Amino acid sequence: MTKRVFFQIHWFLGITAGIVLALMGVTGAAMSFEDEITEALSPTLFAPGVPAGADMSPDRLIARVEADHPGYYVARLDWETARDRTHAIRLLASEGRGRMQGQVDRATGRWLGEPAGAGFFHLMDELHRWLALPGGGNGVGRQITAFSAISLIFFALSGLYLRWPRQALDWRAWMVLDLRKTGRNLWRALHVVIGTWVLLFYLLSALTGLWWSYDWYRQSVIYALTGKAGGEEGRREGKKDGIAPRPAIDPAWTAFRRATGDDYVWVRIARPAPAQPMKTINFDARPEGARHLRQTDRYSYDPETIAVTKRDLYDRRPLGTIITQSMFELHRGAFFGLPGRIALLLTSLTMPLFTVTGYLLYLSRRRRKREAKALEAGITVAAGAGTGDLLIAYASQTGTAEIRARNAALALAQGGVRAQVLPVGKLTPALLAQNQRLLFVASTYGEGEPPDMARGFATRMVNGDALDLGHLRYGILALGDREYPDFCAFGQKVDPWLRGAGATALFPLIAMDHGDQAAEQQWDAALHDLGAADARRGQTVIPFIAWTLVARHVLNPQSDALKAFHLQFEPAADMDAMWEAGDIVEVQPCNAPETVDALLVAQAQDTDLLDRSTALRDHLMTAMLPDHDQPMTMDSARALRPLPVREYSAASIAADGTLDLVIRQVRGDDGRLGIGSGWLTAHMPVGSTTLLRVRPNPGFRTDPAQGGQPLILIGNGTGIAGLRAHLRAQAHDGHKGHWLLFGERSRRHESFFDDELSAWIEDGTLTRLDRSFSRDSDCARYVQDMLPDAASALTDWIDRGATILVCGSLDGMAQGVHDGLVAILGENKLETLAEEGRYRRDVY
Ligand SMILES: Cc1cc2nc3c(=O)[nH]c(=O)nc-3n(C[C@H](O)[C@H](O)[C@H](O)COP(=O)(O)O)c2cc1C
Numbered sequence: 072m073t074k075r076v077f078f079q080i081h082w083f084l085g086i087t088a089g090i091v092l093a094l095m096g097v098t099g100a101a102m103s104f105e106d107e108i109t110e111a112l113s114p115t116l117f118a119p120g121v122p123a124g125a126d127m128s129p130d131r132l133i134a135r136v137e138a139d140h141p142g143y144y145v146a147r148l149d150w151e152t153a154r155d156r157t158h159a160i161r162l163l164a165s166e167g168r169g170r171m172q173g174q175v176d177r178a179t180g181r182w183l184g185e186p187a188g189a190g191f192f193h194l195m196d197e198l199h200r201w202l203a204l205p206g207g208g209n210g211v212g213r214q215i216t217a218f219s220a221i222s223l224i225f226f227a228l229s230g231l232y233l234r235w236p237r238q239a240l241d242w243r244a245w246m247v248l249d250l251r252k253t254g255r256n257l258w259r260a261l262h263v264v265i266g267t268w269v270l271l272f273y274l275l276s277a278l279t280g281l282w283w284s285y286d287w288y289r290q291s292v293i294y295a296l297t298g299k300a301g302g303e304e305g306r307r308e309g310k311k312d313g314i315a316p317r318p319a320i321d322p323a324w325t326a327f328r329r330a331t332g333d334d335y336v337w338v339r340i341a342r343p344a345p346a347q348p349m350k351t352i353n354f355d356a357r358p359e360g361a362r363h364l365r366q367t368d369r370y371s372y373d374p375e376t377i378a379v380t381k382r383d384l385y386d387r388r389p390l391g392t393i394i395t396q397s398m399f400e401l402h403r404g405a406f407f408g409l410p411g412r413i414a415l416l417l418t419s420l421t422m423p424l425f426t427v428t429g430y431l432l433y434l435s436r437r438r439r440k441r442e443a444k445a446l447e448a449g450i451t452v453a454a455g456a457g458t459g460d461l462l463i464a465y466a467s468q469t470g471t472a473e474i475r476a477r478n479a480a481l482a483l484a485q486g487g488v489r490a491q492v493l494p495v496g497k498l499t500p501a502l503l504a505q506n507q508r509l510l511f512v513a514s515t516y517g518e519g520e521p522p523d524m525a526r527g528f529a530t531r532m533v534n535g536d537a538l539d540l541g542h543l544r545y546g547i548l549a550l551g552d553r554e555y556p557d558f559c560a561f562g563q564k565v566d567p568w569l570r571g572a573g574a575t576a577l578f579p580l581i582a583m584d585h586g587d588q589a590a591e592q593q594w595d596a597a598l599h600d601l602g603a604a605d606a607r608r609g610q611t612v613i614p615f616i617a618w619t620l621v622a623r624h625v626l627n628p629q630s631d632a633l634k635a636f637h638l639q640f641e642p643a644a645d646m647d648a649m650w651e652a653g654d655i656v657e658v659q660p661c662n663a664p665e666t667v668d669a670l671l672v673a674q675a676q677d678t679d680l681l682d683r684s685t686a687l688r689d690h691l692m693t694a695m696l697p698d699h700d701q702p703m704t705m706d707s708a709r710a711l712r713p714l715p716v717r718e719y720s721a722a723s724i725a726a727d728g729t730l731d732l733v734i735r736q737v738r739g740d741d742g743r744l745g746i747g748s749g750w751l752t753a754h755m756p757v758g759s760t761t762l763l764r765v766r767p768n769p770g771f772r773t774d775p776a777q778g779g780q781p782l783i784l785i786g787n788g789t790g791i792a793g794l795r796a797h798l799r800a801q802a803h804d805g806h807k808g809h810w811l812l813f814g815e816r817s818r819r820h821e822s823f824f825d826d827e828l829s830a831w832i833e834d835g836t837l838t839r840l841d842r843s844f845s846r847d848s849d850c851a852r853y854v855q856d857m858l859p860d861a862a863s864a865l866t867d868w869i870d871r872g873a874t875i876l877v878c879g880s881l882d883g884m885a886q887g888v889h890d891g892l893v894a895i896l897g898e899n900k901l902e903t904l905a906e907e908g909r910y911r912r913d914v915y
Pocket of ligand 1: 466467468469470471472473514515516517518519520522550551552553555556557558559560881914915
């Protein structure tokens, strides 16, 4: 909650004060080497060489300059000890606001003029201080820059809080900028990582900049640092009318020079306005090699007695006093010498980067929100019952068919065609009678079976009353996988059923495997013919992104069974990943680097391949590899099929901060590790990244409307992943009273997540835990074997509104559990529960 609020304020200030800060940063940077630049532009103005005549004394010099500039008085004389240099003079109008700054000849007092570039730097100064708005230091511009300085403090601190990385102790998480990122991720990385680099500098700029913004701030800082009220240091007396007596400076100057000789390279003599008395004569003198301009010693003389009244040496001042006197030098980094000035120059110059990247992030966020809204609106429009004549029914086990159905509805809605999206279980004869067109998006599960949610429909299709669908035109998108012998079998069964009922096909059945471009095109064309917009804008397309493997450990180290691993991932880019219990993680696996290298060596005689081995190696890492002895050319290498995507159940929820998987190593007959499990459990080093995407799986999520109702979680082996995610979600939401039935091989070696389960028993998240261990002699049964004993409790729980969640292997476990449930509840009841979303499975 707090994070959200901080985030909103950060954005809001960013798009307002951010622009002012960008300007202040650039103008500040422009002024950071003003002295050096102006001198470089007019070298002879500052260092014309040693004059023929002797130096004029301060009094004579001042008199000459004031005589040449009627209406002005010399407010400052900056005396240069080196005789080849000119002195600097600041003139202020005796009345009004006029001000002149220039160099004078040290021997004649002749006004040599302003340096080139003075106008530019003056403008930079005005922009930096008050945006050059009317009213100057007392106008609205000053209020705006002051507010922006406060905002900068907020940006720095809230930014730090908002980006706080999960591995806060790892400096790389804070400081390393990954320039391989692109788009939004790159902007974000630039914003947050460079933001961290410059954070302290910005705090310094803002905290010192406020010195000139608010009197109360200045007074408070002075008080805090020196323990004194800030009146003397901070306030200048206003101009008065008339002329106060002006003591001569020369006697004190002669005494000062006699006492200090050439110890100082530069001396400032400041004079008050003519109406104000000059009670003491102060010389602020800077020694050679001073680190910054305010590193000056002050000698105060009594104008009457020419006695030294005070020698205030910089080195002897308390730090608090030094700081209050050097605020300007701190503000521009010069307090820390040349490195400080360069650092402040660079950090000020990066200020617009934050405004620009912040804006880009803001716009991309808005665009995403708009797209999400459009998707929602599109689907709502598309789902508006009775508004069109087109139905889109989906039968999905793991979410793919549902996403496709919704995207189709959106594409149609964008083309002005309204469609109603619904799960196949809701496809009633009345609805079919009312509508003229039907799109059917169906996946196949098990061994050529319908997804669970379509079981009831499939039964009705075969056993139900014959329907007359003579008015209906239909199209079928059957999703499947050619690795299964019954490719798209369920979709294929629906087709003759519809035809048998008299319906006419809008287009021939499209059977689509994963990554099947030809089928994709057919489906796009079919939708287009129905009036869909061409663009896929706003549709749900979940991109693969890089995730870092942050932890991996074996769950059954001593077991002689195949090793099972618990893996934890974090997004490689700083982003908020969202997923829910039940969702599916798709992994883009890679080959073992050693295997790829061995293949490259085996092919080494082909120089063409060797020359391009880096690009080729990258390509081979994600391709189905040929045998070593099969000669490979660049073209044949390019034509290799990519490794197939592997799917796993998410074993954690987003609130956990890591995306967890539970993966068992599988080995082929040749002893080689499986593609997905090999990559994730053996080849991929901890700390490296891989491409993942989390696919929403409505079929195995729980229904929010049934929140608080008990869950009966049944599974085996790595099926603990999906069940654990659900239990974590329940524990997170404080919903108690669930029942876990779980089977593994041995209590000793395969008590996965034992501590967590015990804690859930303890806190009531689980009220019942039944575990079976098939290899332990005292138990020796599978999870499905526990069902008969649990029959009456199970019926009871179902009557109380419980939902059954099954996760794990299809062979043996899920089929056995299904049969057990049929025996207890009856086929019809189970089909109804599946249609109501109270019997959900994630089995594989
Ligand atoms: C356990 C399991 C069994 C499957 N059986 C088949 C099958 O028999 N025939 C087929 O074509 N596809 C089969 N598939 C592949 C799915 O139909 C395919 O992945 C589809 O895209 C899933 O869509 P859904 O997410 O909407 O359920 C099976 C997938 C799984 C996980």
